Amino acid sequence: MKSSLYRPVLSPVSLKTEILDNPTKHLEISTRGIIFQSEEAIEAGTTLTASINTVSMTGSLDFVVKVLKCQTSTEGNGYDIYANFYGIEHEAENEILEFISKT
Numbered sequence: 001m002k003s004s005l006y007r008p009v010l011s012p013v014s015l016k017t018e019i020l021d022n023p024t025k026h027l028e029i030s031t032r033g034i035i036f037q038s039e040e041a042i043e044a045g046t047t048l049t050a051s052i053n054t055v056s057m058t059g060s061l062d063f064v065v066k067v068l069k070c071q072t073s074t075e076g077n078g079y080d081i082y083a084n085f086y087g088i089e090h091e092a093e094n095e096i097l098e099f100i101s102k103t
Contacts, residue, residue, distance in 0.1 A: 027087030
């Protein structure tokens, strides 16, 4: 797994996630995604809805990710979650990654 394919979500970006109980199956899994910290371990294969708050008219960037890997945080507290974009258009991925990079 190449780390460059995963963009870290760091402060001041605010990310909220929630487990999606009945995700749509057989959607395209992107080779790109995000890394974020969680206080709790999240099992690989879990599908999450994710939302990043923005300061714009839309209010947030909402998308779905699938957890690829969960490991003890390199910071020593919590877990680093590697999650791939799931079932979203390439342009939407670019918008999310661009927003994360600018903050």
